[in-house]
Amino acid sequence: MAQLTDDCFAFGGKLLPLEEAVAQIAERFPVIAGSETVPLAQADGRIAAEDVFAKHALPPFANSAVDGYAVRHADLTAGGETVLPVTGRLPAGAPADAEWPGGAIRIFTGAPMPPGADTVFMQEDVRREGERVALPPGLKLGANARPAGEDLPQHALAIPAGQRLRPQDLALAAATGHATIPVRQRLRVALFSTGNELAEPGAALRPGAIHDSNRVLLASLLTRLGCTVSDLGILRDDATTLPDHLARAAQDHDLILTSGGVSTGEEDHVKAAVETLGQLVLWRLAVKPGRPVAAGLVAGTPFVGLPGNPVAVYVTLLFVVRPLLARLGGARNEAPLAYPVRAGFAYKKKQGRREFVRVNLVRDGDGLVATKYPRDGAGVLTSLTGSDGLVELPDDATGVVPGDSLAFYPHVLLW
Secondary structure, three states, X not given: OOOOOOOOOOOOOOOEOHHHHHHHHHHHOOOOOOEEEEEHHHOOOOEEOOOEEOOOOEOOOOEEOOOEEEEOHHHOOXXXXXXXXXXXXXOOOOOOOOOOOOOEEXXXXXXXXXXOOXXXXXXHHOEEEOOEEEEOOOOOOOOOEEOOXXXXXXXXXXXXXXXXXXXXXXXXXXXXXXXXXEEEOOOEEEEXXXXXXXXXXXXXXXXXXXXXXXXXXXXXXXXXXXXXXXXXXXXXXXXXXXXXXXXXXXXXXXXXXXXXXXXXXXXXXXXXXXXXXXXXXXXXXXXXXXXXXXXXXXXXEEEEEEOOOHHHHHHHHHXXXXXXXXXXXXXXXXXXXXXXXXEOOOEEOOOXXXXXXXXXXXXXXXXXXXXXXXXXXXXXXXXXXXXXXXXXXXXXXXXXXXXXXXXXXXXXXXX
């Protein structure tokens, strides 16, 4: 069960800046995900629960980086060709002799360096003459030889706790001696949509109804973020039944996520239901699209209520819910990487709020220029499917003019 500090935000009045909301999430919500140990093959996308250290050096022994001939650099003739007898052959996986036999040893990539050898000539740079090999001058001491621990020394940190595990992380764990890895358990998220106007996808639409797209959007995004999602359907705008639905979801989930019903209209009952069962710690952010966002506890379980419009859902999931999931799940909260682009449009905005504008990119010379998607309503789903990503306009900005440098978040890299 999550525990919050006693004081909470004053509602109404000034909107809460995005950075302050994320900071409050980190301060007020503890890590709640437990841990388990899984095979590496099952760990992709999971969160490392502990620091993982190298069981042995990587590589564990000095070895050749190329196919060629291992020699002792001191045996080479300075300024001229050196001819040495070939005194052995060492393929990868074979042990090296305990003593240096002198001359040059035919060696292959990954084979251990023979004791005494310190330099390797590439096979294409030498001339083989029967049982002798002619070596050109000029090769530096240590060339083409990889020392033990070149990548990581033994007991070095290989993967930090909180890392979302990628294929390359799992490869490093395997290379340093691990077959399993401790990970955080997946967060269990209860997902609702709210609204009397909503119909299930594919259902016949009655007059005044629309198909619910937010649950499909959110379930897909949450799954990509490593959550186990329980799709609990549509909650109707009924102040008497909403608390019961939320309370039941709180019993066996780590987070409750809803969309719609958190604004100030007469049919927006979610905020009141949450306050009946627990407390809110933030509400109404200085973000467009996405102002009505509520977060708090329902019967001890973290809760977030997102806006009803799908573009606002997308933006607030990325910039508000994602940091919360990282916190609850024991992951390091790393903001999506933004790329600098030039504005190819003019735009006015209100000072004091963060705005995310949907754009497409066009190449202009050696740079990229962002062009504004022509329709920018928070309910226009095609502005997500038809754009390349979002540009971020800071709180203190009053607008954009062509040529301004903007921070761009591509859709394809958000998740």
